[in-house]
Amino acid sequence: MTYRPTLRAHVHVEGDQLVDGLLQRRYPLEGAAAALAPVLDGIAEWSTIRSTLVASGHIDEDVDAALRRLLLLHAVEGAGDQLVAKLGRVVRREEAVPTSILDGARFGCQGSGACCQGYAFGPLTDDDVAGLDALDLATAFPHVEPPYVEANDGGRYLRRTGVRCVFLGDDQRCGLHARFGADAKPSFCRLYPLDSFGTIEGIRVVDRGSCATFAISSRVGLPLVDDLDRVRPLLNPPLLHHPLALVDGWAWDYGLFLRFTTAATTLIRRNLGTASETLHAIGRCLDALTVATARCPLEPGQPDAIVSAVLAIADASWYRAPRDEAAARGARTLGTLLRAFGRALTAAIDEGRAGASSARLGELAVLIDHTAGALATHGGRATAAAVPAAEIDQALRISLRQQLFGRHVLVGGHAGAGLVRIGVIQLLALAGARIDAGDRIDAVDLNRGHMLATRGFYSGILDDVLVAHEPSWRELLDGLSLATRLPYLDAESRD
Numbered sequence: 001m002t003y004r005p006t007l008r009a010h011v012h013v014e015g016d017q018l019v020d021g022l023l024q025r026r027y028p029l030e031g032a033a034a035a036l037a038p039v040l041d042g043i044a045e046w047s048t049i050r051s052t053l054v055a056s057g058h059i060d061e062d063v064d065a066a067l068r069r070l071l072l073l074h075a076v077e078g079a080g081d082q083l084v085a086k087l088g089r090v091v092r093r094e095e096a097v098p099t100s101i102l103d104g105a106r107f108g109c110q111g112s113g114a115c116c117q118g119y120a121f122g123p124l125t126d127d128d129v130a131g132l133d134a135l136d137l138a139t140a141f142p143h144v145e146p147p148y149v150e151a152n153d154g155g156r157y158l159r160r161t162g163v164r165c166v167f168l169g170d171d172q173r174c175g176l177h178a179r180f181g182a183d184a185k186p187s188f189c190r191l192y193p194l195d196s197f198g199t200i201e202g203i204r205v206v207d208r209g210s211c212a213t214f215a216i217s218s219r220v221g222l223p224l225v226d227d228l229d230r231v232r233p234l235l236n237p238p239l240l241h242h243p244l245a246l247v248d249g250w251a252w253d254y255g256l257f258l259r260f261t262t263a264a265t266t267l268i269r270r271n272l273g274t275a276s277e278t279l280h281a282i283g284r285c286l287d288a289l290t291v292a293t294a295r296c297p298l299e300p301g302q303p304d305a306i307v308s309a310v311l312a313i314a315d316a317s318w319y320r321a322p323r324d325e326a327a328a329r330g331a332r333t334l335g336t337l338l339r340a341f342g343r344a345l346t347a348a349i350d351e352g353r354a355g356a357s358s359a360r361l362g363e364l365a366v367l368i369d370h371t372a373g374a375l376a377t378h379g380g381r382a383t384a385a386a387v388p389a390a391e392i393d394q395a396l397r398i399s400l401r402q403q404l405f406g407r408h409v410l411v412g413g414h415a416g417a418g419l420v421r422i423g424v425i426q427l428l429a430l431a432g433a434r435i436d437a438g439d440r441i442d443a444v445d446l447n448r449g450h451m452l453a454t455r456g457f458y459s460g461i462l463d464d465v466l467v468a469h470e471p472s473w474r475e476l477l478d479g480l481s482l483a484t485r486l487p488y489l490d491a492e493s494r495d
């Protein structure tokens with residue numbers, strides 16, 4: 001087949017950068033890619049371009065890799081045509097995308113009041129502030145001294161008393177809600193813990209997982225589909241979230257990455273293994289995609305065709321436990337990672353970077369320290385799987401789906417680090433449960449660890465540590481598959 005690759009009309013080269021005029025982004029061009037991109041004019045044949053670049057001193061593998069990098073960015077015609085066409089329609093507002101939620105997603109507030117403590121409550125919108133100004137707060141809250149709103153870091157926030165919102169009552173209920181009704185609350189309170197963001201597949205509305213009663217609220221709460229009429233007006237005009245996804249140093253267009261996460265969330269629904277086994281299986285799938293795309297044929301229709309072929313592999317074949325020695329090695333690397341998390345949290349708290357979350361992050365640091373200690377004691381031994389109770393596994397499976405569907409699936413753009421973060425959240429939820437409740441844990445016992453871990457990890461304070469360990473993501477997933485199975489967090493790990 002004659003292949004005459006050409007850059008897309010909205011992509012051009014400026015100096016040593018590739019400029020994407022559709023997304024208003026620039027990518028650095030280095031080595032063979034810098035020589036290749038300017039000559040992709042749709043006239044010269046690929047074989048001629050390749051031999052010319054090799055003759056000028058470039059290594060043939062580097063020239064092939066340079067074209068693959070452009071294909072994975074969907075910068076060349078014939079690569080991701082349908083996705084790019086849709087992206088263009090969405091960016092130009094020629095096509096509206098629907099609201100998109102996970103099948104079966106639920107949320108129901110259990111009234112713990114924990115989400116009204118230990119946070120920065122805002123930023124408030126102009127409408128939020130105007131709404132508060134219109135209320136007779138002085139009469140309703142005679143014990144609360146105004147002001148009710150304070151400026152901080154360029155935004156406006158509800159004032160706190162200690163770690164608590166000034167409107168949180170002693171009964172752990174919202175005073176604004178109790179006295180004036182649900183609509184009197186600022187919009188972020190009415191939306192919490194839901195997050196929303198725009199993708200080319202839809203405006204995603206997803207539980208961010210940081211509710212203090214997650215294992216209940218996400219399993220028995222109101223079906224999200226039945227709450228959408230209330231939720232939709234609260235969604236900010238969603239900006240299109242379309243970052244690059246980085247996998248082993250390769251940059252993928254986000255549309256390509258969405259194909260992987262959609263396959264992953266579908267796999268979770270098939271109940272072929274535990275939540276932990278399924279995360280490991282998803283890691284195997286990402287690994288296979290990475291290997292396949294890094295070698296994809298250089299022809300029109302790639303890398304889409306190779307991605308389709310990998311995703312068509314039978315789901316059950318991704319479930320293969322790591323060998324004992326690989327799991328034990330991974331567990332040791334995981335211990336190193338946990339220690340690094342602990343140091344990063346302590347530093348953030350000591351240096352005042354944790355802000356309103358410092359108490360929660362301090363609790364998280366203690367939980368991580370216990371987990372790392374127990375892992376060091378027991379983690380080198382691969383033992384028979386301790387199969388979690390069905391309700392525990394269901395809660396962890398929901399958490400896994402939500403995180404893969406959510407905005408924070410990548411860490412600093414990195415996909416492998418994102419999977420590790422999800423696995424560590426699973427581990428800390430289980431570890432917290434075993435520390436609090438011993439060997440006979442229920443789903444509700446997951447709540448504390450899950451809440452602390454999601455709050456801590458989504459604060460961004462641990463992102464640098466995760467990114468620094470990104471090269472070990474496969475090994476860490478092997479270690480997590482062991483660590484989440486070990487019955488090691490027993491009484492001896494407790495204070």
Ligand code: SF4
Pocket residue numbers: 115116121158165166167168169173174175176177185186189
């Ligand atoms: S206004 Fe109500 S819901 Fe919002 S943080 Fe304060 S107590 Fe919680």
